[in-house]
Amino acid sequence: MKNDKPDYYQQERFEKAKDKVTGRKHNDKGIGTLSEKTVHAVLKYFYEPDEDYHEVALEGYFADIYNKNNGKGIIEIQTRSFDRLRDKLTVFLELYQVTVVYPMPYNKWIGWIDDETGEVSSLRKSPRHFTMYDAFFELYKIKGYLKHPNLRLELVLMDMEEYKRLNGWNVTRKRGAARIDRIPLGINKIIKIERLEDYMQFVPYELEDEFTSAQFAMAAKIPRQRAALVLNILYEVGTVERVGKSGRSYLYRLCM
Numbered sequence: 286m287k288n289d290k291p292d293y294y295q296q297e298r299f300e301k302a303k304d305k306v307t308g309r310k311h312n313d314k315g316i317g318t319l320s321e322k323t324v325h326a327v328l329k330y331f332y333e334p335d336e337d338y339h340e341v342a343l344e345g346y347f348a349d350i351y352n353k354n355n356g357k358g359i360i361e362i363q364t365r366s367f368d369r370l371r372d373k374l375t376v377f378l379e380l381y382q383v384t385v386v387y388p389m390p391y392n393k394w395i396g397w398i399d400d401e402t403g404e405v406s407s408l409r410k411s412p413r414h415f416t417m418y419d420a421f422f423e424l425y426k427i428k429g430y431l432k433h434p435n436l437r438l439e440l441v442l443m444d445m446e447e448y449k450r451l452n453g454w455n456v457t458r459k460r461g462a463a464r465i466d467r468i469p470l471g472i473n474k475i476i477k478i479e480r481l482e483d484y485m486q487f488v489p490y491e492l493e494d495e496f497t498s499a500q501f502a503m504a505a506k507i508p509r510q511r512a513a514l515v516l517n518i519l520y521e522v523g524t525v526e527r528v529g530k531s532g533r534s535y536l537y538r539l540c541m
Contacts, residue, residue: 291472299472302330307468324388324445324467328362332386344376351381358382358435367426374430384437387423390415391442391473397451398465408446415442417476417487418507421515431522438478444470484524485541487515497534 291299306326329339333350341351343359350360358381363370370385377383393415394408420440430436446468453462478484489504496504502512516537519525525537 289475299331302327303469305330322466324469325362325364327469328386328388332360346373360384362386364388367423370427378433378435382435384439386439386441387420388441388443389419390445392444394446396448398448399451418505418511418515421518424518425514428518428521440476442473444473481522482541484519484522495528495536495538497531
């Protein structure tokens with residue numbers, strides 16, 4: 286089980302990757318005009334600085350990163366829509382170790398771009414605090430692959446700036462607005478899942494021997510609907526078992 290703060294070497298490597306993507310030549314093009322979205326591109330250089338190992342053709346697909354000499358297998362960086370990974374995983378996992386990297390906003394500052402003037406507003410910090418439990422909406426989309434022995438996961442909680450167009454449907458033009466790009470500022474922590482036992486890090490210590498999703502939600506400080514989703518996956522990977530019901534709710538108990 287690993288929940289790592291980046292060390293000095295990792296922070297230095299991240300800064301080099303960020304500079305390579307968001308340096309002066311790239312910024313001259315303006316926000317959101319890179320061929321790849323910025324978070325995805327920066328993390329590719331963070332995990333593999335050598336471009337020769339990016340976008341490698343394998344088994345009829347392209348792997349984001351594959352360097353057969355480093356012993357890490359395939360690395361796929363997925364910023365959202367994990368359902369798009371399923372075809373790749375079906376093929377890759379039978380032949381390679383695969384690490385799926387999921388970048389998530391830890392702290393986020395939002396800037397708005399006016400479509401008419403091109404003006405960018407001053408950045409304001411989002412009041413929402415993101416946690417590792419926010420990953421489970423995407424993990425659910427690949428639930429059937431989570432127990433595969435060749436699958437690894439890394440949840441990268443990052444501070445980032447997010448830029449959106451003022452093209453939403455309400456009076457302020459912010460509701461339903463289109464996101465243009467996200468610019469990573471730094472890595473706060475990396476949560477690694479390298480074996481099934483690592484899912485234990487998502488279980489709050491203060492839970493009783495048997496508990497419901499409502500009690501899990503209270504202990505984890507997350508909404509009950511999200512707690513139900515987390516427990517659905519923890520049940521799938523064998524971290525918890527269902528031992529009965531309390532009213533209409535399942536009763537859970539740890540397996541490990």
